[in-house]
Amino acid sequence: MNRILLPLAAVLLISGLGAVAVSERPWLPRNDVVQPIPFSHRIHAGVNKIPCQYCHEYARRSENAGVPPVARCVGCHGSGITGGIKPVTRAWNDHQQPPFEIRWNRVYTLPDFVKFTHRPHIHAGLACQQCHGPVETMDRIVPVKEINMGFCVECHTQRKATLDCVDCHH
């Protein structure tokens, strides 16, 4: 009996630990994230060639790239420039109504002990795709690479950028 049970128990234990290890790393990028509206990066960044920072305008100035404010969407969609789809069905800036907010789902997260900031990376001339993959080809954003320390350090080593632990971990 033991000859079957013990290995089985071992397998269960290891796979269980593995499951715990995975579930306790919830900051890993997820490829199953569905957004509240069917927004396509392919159409915006790919087909229409809108520069990334037209919408993610804080990337060069801040630690966050920034998700575009609703006003930025409406800037094109509501003004008739495109004449196309008008996804906004009510007055988007009507302060009498509950705010017109879009609750996007996060694809990329980092744990609190990593202080990543977009600002220097943009100024170093990195393309967004370097980390985020060919976004202009994706209808729905899925991560291409696991953003872990090995990924950061590899690039930092190649480009002779800082490798001091506390520059990111503080």
Added chain:
Amino acid sequence: MPEGLSRRSFIKLAATAGAAAAVPGCEPASRKLIPYVVPDENVTPGMPTFYASTCAECSAGCGIVATVREGRVTKLEGNPADPISAGSICARGQAALQGLYNPDRLANPMVRADGGSLTQISWDQAIAQLNDHLGRAIKAGKDRVAFLGAPQGPAFRKIVDAFLSAHGSSRAVFYEALGNEPRRAAAQAVFGRRDLPVYRIDQAQTLLSFSSDFLETGDSPVEYARQFAAFRAPRQHRSGLDIGRSFYVGPRMSMTAGRCDRWIPAAPGDEAQIAWSVLNVLIAQRWVSQNSGVDLNALASLVAAYDPASTSKRTGVPAEAITAMAEAFGKADGAVALAGGDDDLLHTAVCVLNAVTGNVGRTMLFLDGGPSEAASTPDEVAAAMTAMREGKIDVLVIAGANPVFTMPPALRAAESLQKVPFVVWCGGVPDETAAMANLLLPAHHPLESWRDTFPRAGVRGLGQPVMQPVFASRATGDILLAAAQASGASSLPGKTTEEVVKAQWLAMAPQGGAEDFWTTARREGGSFSEAKPAAVRLNTGALRAPSPSSSPADLTFVTFPHIFLGDGDGADKPWLQEIPEPITQIVWDNWAEIHPSTAARLGVSKDQLVELRTEHGVITAPALISPRVHPGAIAVPLGQGHRAYGRYAKDRGSNPWEILAPGSLRIAVKVNPTAATRELITPLGKSELMGRSIVEAMSIEELARGGAPEEGPLAPEPYEMYAQYDYQRMWGMTIDVNACTGCSACVAACYAENNVPVVGKEGVIRGRIMSWIRIERYYPEENEPGPSVYLSPMLCQQCNHAPCEPVCPVFAAYHTKEGLNGQVYNRCVGTRYCENNCPYKVRRFNWFIPEWPEPLNLQLNPDVTVRGAGVMEKCTFCIQRIQHAEITARIENRPLRDGEIITACAQACPAKAISFGDMKDEQSAMMRRRADNKLRDYRSLEELNTQPAIVYLRDLYREKGKA
């Protein structure tokens, strides 16, 4: 502040990195990203926005700059444009954030049922109830409505007046627990004016303080700490290189007394006689100004009974001390005398001292065009309380004051409030007064509301909201204005507090530039100009001298505002409870200071609870046996003893107000030891240096001689374990211990900047206090030369030969390329070897997951990791600020500028005792400070060859017999 603040949509990138920072360690930040609907042009998510405002924690009126991240304020710093704060604020100012985010703040209006229980109601219901009672009060006749509260600026006064006149009343009582009446009375008697003077300690060479704790509490602790640092800096006096001479006469060695050259113990109440005796010597020796215009003959007869010999006999203060003070005071090129406490004859004596030596207009200035009196007189307050008891008031609105806690029993505050049918309380954390109110309204914190301050002529501070309200609160001014409008007031100064404040500013504006003036004021935090001192004359005719009397045979109880807790309103803030009081180093409690000889006579031992009984009541406090209190005095700080006021303040210590008479902070007392004890908790180990070179001092005489004879190197021959590293940059600090007052503003600033958790009294008992920087306090041993007390900041020394680094088995403690001792939280496994090996004891271990009860977590700095259980942490030299500046410099393609990076502690220091900079840059201000003070430099525990990056400059004291 943009016009749009009130309209600003706070829908933001709620889940930016670290926004969920309250969740420690590895748990995920929120999975949602919610963008603005309309972006605020002044806000970049992920970057701080700064708003100028004013601090409302005390009456000094410091200007502040609030750091706001994603719509929540995370840090307060002094406003460099403001002449009072000059860029720094004290620990209490730093901790204002914990008043704003206090988890015990009233979240919704509450009404008290007849049985006493509270029920939550809506704002509409609350306003309806208020209007109903006000309406009935109007019908009942004149003066049936009253306001009781702290002075909260000129605009607020206007609002209160409008509110009361709309209800046919003029009963406005502006109550300050620690008022200035004795000083005003003295100024009236001596100079014929009731305004408060300002002091220029930095213009003096001698300072006499008669129980004035000007570095801790009082008028303007930040400003006076800055001036005192300049006063104490070594410079050329007539006699050669010297520091300001300072004497402190008073019953206990406060922090201020400890920083003076000499503390002269005096029985409580004897200070006036000693001051008059100093005056006697000045006049007898003609150490007076030739052109002060004072009638010296009239004065001479007034002070005749105060020759040093007989004064010494009566008070026990050595005659030599009195003449030494007089000589130093009279011969100085600029001198200033200050007084604290409630004795108007002492305040009179101090005014005369400054006047006869020609220092009025030089170090003691009266300014014309200053604020009209802010607070009501004690008589007006007492009359209002009587009117309440006599049933003459139907509706009482209380805002910003806690009379039930701070009024001495003779004023019968609780009884008076009970006799008022409808008491409305507007405030934050419900206190003892709220417990007696019928209607409790959540009021905006000062950081959420508009207000103005007028601390002195030439300084007008503008307070503006720095964020949206945390709770469903309203501005007290708005509540009052709305009530006045509902009662049919015909003319109001404005519909909202903002309108009233703005109208006030527009009225001050120059012709044609009103809107610019308003915009500038909001950007700069106010309008600041230099006011010229008024010419005042001493009037000898109205002077009165105290009657010569011997010290009382009985013990005298004396109380004083706590440096952090003040008169009790700081007690709800955990930082202020956990930062040790600088001299006693006690946390989370209050204590009774008893002289060892008195303790022996009474049979009291350490930590024993003593019962202090006066004619007004009785309190108990644990005994602190200390030679730093006069044998005739029992000293207990104010601040504790709350029965309400939130989880951090409630049921902690005892309340000295309960045994005092109105208008006085001292009283005859009977002391009875009880059988019980309560341990006084301090994170400090030994009070003696025991030969360790943790902190050092030298005498000013030695400095004037050119320093100590060269000693051999303390450390062994420089010994390197590893190859030398070629640093491009190496961060270091210079700390001038002679400038440090011990005020602990740096400690509070560090708590705020670096997400340092609070562990509570239990945690401190177990040695788990987490502060990254602390003020170390030591006393020199008997017959050992040195200052009265050593007070010195201790933080990670960022050693070049760091004992912590080689013992870390996982490389979590390591040396960075910029010379710092890095600590990588996510690598740390918690062996605590580094902590064991650190000779400075500056490493802190997280024994538990730290907690920030909501919404205190909103204060957390998103640039700093919130550490979880099992992780070691310590001072990082504010690496997040270094990173921010380095990235900015790199992007702008320029080298880092000296002074661009300033750590939170250096920024907060009112005395500017801490400089931060690059040790590789000889021209940096920090390195120049080292070079300029070569004779005073030392490194803490230098003999260990740890090669710290922090160079201290020795404290200076006077050799015995030279003070």
